[in-house]
Amino acid sequence: MLELALKGDKKYWGWIIALLAFIGVGFAVYLKQLDFGLGITGMSRDVSWGFYIAQFTFLVGVAAGGVMVVLPKYLHDYKAFGKITILGEFLAIAAVTMCLLFIIADLGQPMRAFNVILYPTPGSVLFWDMIVLNGYLFLNIVIGWNVLEAERNNIHYPKWVKPLIFTSIVWAPAIHTVTAFLYCGLPGRGFWLTAILAPRFLASAFAAGPALLILLCLIIRKVTKFDPGKEQIQSLAKIVTYAIILNMFFFLCEVFVVFYSRIPSHMSHLQYLFFGLHGHGALVPWMWTAMIFMGTSIVLLVIPATRKHEGVLAFSCVILFIGAWIDKGLGMISGGFVPNPLHHVTEYVPTIPEILITLGIYAIGLLVLTILFKVAVNVKEEVGGLKDSCESC
Amino acid sequence: MYDKNKIVAGLVIFIAIVTFPFWYNLGNASSAPEPKLSEKAKVAKECVMPKESIKSEHMQVLDLWRDTVVRDANRIYKSGSGKTFNMSLSTGEESCMGCHESKAEFCDKCHNYASVNPYCWDCHIAPKEKPKENK
Amino acid sequence: MENSRRSFLKVAGITALGVGTKPVLNVFASSGGHVEEPKPEVSKNEKALTAKKWGMVIDTRKFHSAEDLEPIIDACHKIHNIPELPEPRHKIMWLWEDEYKHVFTHREHELVNDRIKHLPFLVLCNHCEKPACVRACPTKATFKRDDGIVLMDFHRCIGCRFCMAACPYGSRSFNFRDPRPFIKEENKEFPTRMKGVVEKCNFCAERLAVGKLPACVEASNGAITVGDLDDPESEVRELLRTNYTIRRKPDLGAGPSVYYIV
Structure with a gap:
C-alpha cells in the first residue's frame, strides 16, 4: 500500500520537500548537539529537562488522544467513526514516533540508550514508559495497517486483530498515565506531586488529540476527494468539549488545593507560571494566553450554534490546541523545575539550536503523518463507491 | 524485463560502493602491529592473565573490572599465580597504565590498526607520554 | 565517525556478550576447575575503611x-x-x-x-x-x-x-x-x-x-x-x-x- 504515497501532485511533493528541508536542518543541528553535548540547549543544572521532554509529554497526549475515535467505534459500535478510526491510529503512530525521537534527542549519551534494555529496572518509571510507548507504536502499526488493507480489498480484517484493538484501547490511557507517573512520583517537586496529574494529562490529551483530528479532517476534506463526514466531525467536537472542560476543572482543583493550603513548595510553581517569582516571569504571558485560549474554546464549543459552524469550530480547535500546547509543552515541565528544590529561581528559555532540533522532529512526525494519511485517504478514495459497505467492518 | 539497463547499472554501482573498502585498500595491506611493552612491563614478566587471554579478552576483563570496582567495591585482583594488582585502568602504580606506561605504544598501536576507538580516555587520564629516545 | 564506531562497538559488544564473556566469567568463578592453578580472586583492600551504614x-x-x-x-x-x-x-x-x-x-x-x-x-x-x-x-x-x-x-x-x-x-x-x-x-x-x-x-x-x-x-x-x-x-x-x-x-x-x- 505504501506505493500510494509515491503518487502525488506538485503540492504534495512541495510539502514533502519542505518537510525534508526542516528535517535536514534539524538533523544537522542534532549532529552539532551530539558533538558538543546538551550544552547547546537552554537547559541547566536547575532546569534539567526542557523543550524536548515537554514536547514528548505533549505528544504522548496527542498519541493517546487517537483512542477517542477507536473507543466509540469498537466498544460502543458507533459506526460513523468507522470511517475515521484509521486517521486516529495513524495520528498515534506519527505522535509516538516523535515522542521516541524527543527522548533520544534529550539523552546525554544516546549511544547507550540500549542500557535501558540491557539493565532492565522495573522500579524506574522510565523503563515502563519505554515499554508502553513502543508497545503502543507497535499496536497501532499492526492494527492500522491490517484494517486499512482489509478495507482496500473489501474484506473483513483478520480475526486476530480484534484483541489487539481492545488492547490498544486500554493501552492508550496507560501511555499517558505512565508519562504522568514520571513526574508525579518525585518527592520535592511540589508542582507535579499531585494525584490529579495523570487525570489532568489524560483530559488535556483527549481534548488536544481529537481537536487536531478535527483540523486534519477538515484539511483532508479540502485537499482530497475523501470526506471524513459532518457527523464524525461533530461527534469529535463533543468529545473535545467535554475533555477540555474536564481539563480546566482538574486544573482549577489543583489551583484550589495549592492556594488554599498555601504550602509554599507547591504554591511557588504556580506563582512563578502565572505571576512571576522574585522578578522572573518569562512564562507569565504565555500561561495567561493558554488560559484565555482554552477558556474561549470552551465557550465556543459549549454553545451548539458555534460548535456546529465548522469555521468557528476550526478556530476553536486551533486556539484549544495552542492553549493545551502552551500548558503542557511550555509550562508543565519547566514550571516544575522553577523554583528549584533549594528555592532558587533559574529560568529556562530554549535556545535556537534546541528549537531547530525540535522543529526537525516535528517535521519527521508530519512526514510520517502525511505519508500515512496519504495512503489512508487514497484507499478511501479507491473504495469510495463502496463507502457505505465499509460500515459493516 | 522492464528497465533492464537501469537495473544493471544500478547493480554495478551498488556493488562498486559495497566493495569500496576492499579495492580502495588493495595493495596497502600491512601486518598487524605488536604492542610495545614498556621496560617496567618487561621486568614484571607476568600480567593479570596469560598473554593470549589478554589479547583476546582484555575488553571483557576491563568491562568486568569496572563493574567489580565501581559497583561491588572490590579493587584488589589476585591472579592465578598469586600476584596482586590494583584493579584500575589508570590510577596508581599497580594499575594497567601504571605498568604499561605508554598509551601510544601499548593501546593505540593495535586500536589504530583495528580502527577501534574505545571511549576509556574520555574520562580516564592517560599517563603522560615520555619523549621518544633516539636510538 | 567516532560516534558511529562507538555504537558499532556497543552492538558488537552486545553480540559478543553471550560467547565472549564466558571464559572471563570462568576465570572469576570461585568453584570448580583445575587443581594446579588457583583461580584469580577479587577482594577489598585490607586498609579500606568500612561501615555498615x-x-x-x-x-x-x-x-x-x-x-x-x-x-x-x-x-x-x-x-x-x-x-x-x-x-x-x-x-x-x-x-x-x-x-x-x-x-x-x-x-x-x-x-x-x-x-x-x-x-x-x-x-x-x-x-x-x-x-x-x-x-x-x-x-x-x-x-x-x-x-x-x-x-x-x-x-x-x-x-x-x-x-x-x-x-x-x-x-x-x-x-x-x-x-x-x-x-x-x-x-x-x-x-x-x-x-x-x-x-x-x-x-x-x-x-x-x-x-x-x-x-x-x-x-x-x-x-x-x-x-x-x-x-x-x-x-x-x-x-x-x-x-x-x-x-x-x-x-x-x-x-x-x-x-x-x-
Whole structure:
C-alpha cells in the first residue's frame, strides 16, 4: 500500500520537500548537539529537562488522544467513526514516533540508550514508559495497517486483530498515565506531586488529540476527494468539549488545593507560571494566553450554534490546541523545575539550536503523518463507491 | 524485463560502493602491529592473565573490572599465580597504565590498526607520554 | 565517525556478550576447575575503611564565614576533577555552600538568629537511606551500595537526567559539555567525566577504599566527621548523642545520612 504515497501532485511533493528541508536542518543541528553535548540547549543544572521532554509529554497526549475515535467505534459500535478510526491510529503512530525521537534527542549519551534494555529496572518509571510507548507504536502499526488493507480489498480484517484493538484501547490511557507517573512520583517537586496529574494529562490529551483530528479532517476534506463526514466531525467536537472542560476543572482543583493550603513548595510553581517569582516571569504571558485560549474554546464549543459552524469550530480547535500546547509543552515541565528544590529561581528559555532540533522532529512526525494519511485517504478514495459497505467492518 | 539497463547499472554501482573498502585498500595491506611493552612491563614478566587471554579478552576483563570496582567495591585482583594488582585502568602504580606506561605504544598501536576507538580516555587520564629516545 | 564506531562497538559488544564473556566469567568463578592453578580472586583492600551504614555529621558551629568553607570545597573539587565552566547554567558542584533558608527550606523562618541567618552551610549529596534518584534511574547507573553510599556508574549513565528531577536536594549535576578543557589541574588519581553523564558527591568512595577519609573531612579541621551510623560506639553516633542535629527535608522520608549540628 505504501506505493500510494509515491503518487502525488506538485503540492504534495512541495510539502514533502519542505518537510525534508526542516528535517535536514534539524538533523544537522542534532549532529552539532551530539558533538558538543546538551550544552547547546537552554537547559541547566536547575532546569534539567526542557523543550524536548515537554514536547514528548505533549505528544504522548496527542498519541493517546487517537483512542477517542477507536473507543466509540469498537466498544460502543458507533459506526460513523468507522470511517475515521484509521486517521486516529495513524495520528498515534506519527505522535509516538516523535515522542521516541524527543527522548533520544534529550539523552546525554544516546549511544547507550540500549542500557535501558540491557539493565532492565522495573522500579524506574522510565523503563515502563519505554515499554508502553513502543508497545503502543507497535499496536497501532499492526492494527492500522491490517484494517486499512482489509478495507482496500473489501474484506473483513483478520480475526486476530480484534484483541489487539481492545488492547490498544486500554493501552492508550496507560501511555499517558505512565508519562504522568514520571513526574508525579518525585518527592520535592511540589508542582507535579499531585494525584490529579495523570487525570489532568489524560483530559488535556483527549481534548488536544481529537481537536487536531478535527483540523486534519477538515484539511483532508479540502485537499482530497475523501470526506471524513459532518457527523464524525461533530461527534469529535463533543468529545473535545467535554475533555477540555474536564481539563480546566482538574486544573482549577489543583489551583484550589495549592492556594488554599498555601504550602509554599507547591504554591511557588504556580506563582512563578502565572505571576512571576522574585522578578522572573518569562512564562507569565504565555500561561495567561493558554488560559484565555482554552477558556474561549470552551465557550465556543459549549454553545451548539458555534460548535456546529465548522469555521468557528476550526478556530476553536486551533486556539484549544495552542492553549493545551502552551500548558503542557511550555509550562508543565519547566514550571516544575522553577523554583528549584533549594528555592532558587533559574529560568529556562530554549535556545535556537534546541528549537531547530525540535522543529526537525516535528517535521519527521508530519512526514510520517502525511505519508500515512496519504495512503489512508487514497484507499478511501479507491473504495469510495463502496463507502457505505465499509460500515459493516 | 522492464528497465533492464537501469537495473544493471544500478547493480554495478551498488556493488562498486559495497566493495569500496576492499579495492580502495588493495595493495596497502600491512601486518598487524605488536604492542610495545614498556621496560617496567618487561621486568614484571607476568600480567593479570596469560598473554593470549589478554589479547583476546582484555575488553571483557576491563568491562568486568569496572563493574567489580565501581559497583561491588572490590579493587584488589589476585591472579592465578598469586600476584596482586590494583584493579584500575589508570590510577596508581599497580594499575594497567601504571605498568604499561605508554598509551601510544601499548593501546593505540593495535586500536589504530583495528580502527577501534574505545571511549576509556574520555574520562580516564592517560599517563603522560615520555619523549621518544633516539636510538 | 567516532560516534558511529562507538555504537558499532556497543552492538558488537552486545553480540559478543553471550560467547565472549564466558571464559572471563570462568576465570572469576570461585568453584570448580583445575587443581594446579588457583583461580584469580577479587577482594577489598585490607586498609579500606568500612561501615555498615556511612553517615556524616557537620558541626556548623565551627564555621563562621564562607572563607572557612572554601578550602573544604576546593579540596573536594580538586581531587575529583570538577571543571570550572564559563556558563553558570552548566555548573558542576559536588560540595557547595548556601544559606540556611535555601538549605533548610522546611525550617526557614524570618526571625531565625543572626548567626544562622548569615552562616553559609555546606551542601552535598545526602546519601539517602531511600534515595529517590536510585528509584528513578532506568539503568541502575546510580545505585546504593550495601554500606549506604549512593554512587554513580559513569560508564552506564545514559544521561536521561531522571535522577536530577528525582533528587529533592538538588545534589546532582549534568555534564552539558566535555568538562576536560575546563579542569585547571587534572588529578591523575581520579578520572574525569565525559559529556552527557550525571555526577555528584561519591562520599570519596575511592579514598575509603584505600583507607583514607573523605577529602572534605581531612580539610575541615575536625568540623566534619564521618563514620558508621549503625555502630553505637562510632564517633558520629557519639556526636549525634550529645548534640542536637538537623537534617534536610526529613519529612520527605528519604532518610538523609548527612546531619548538621547547628
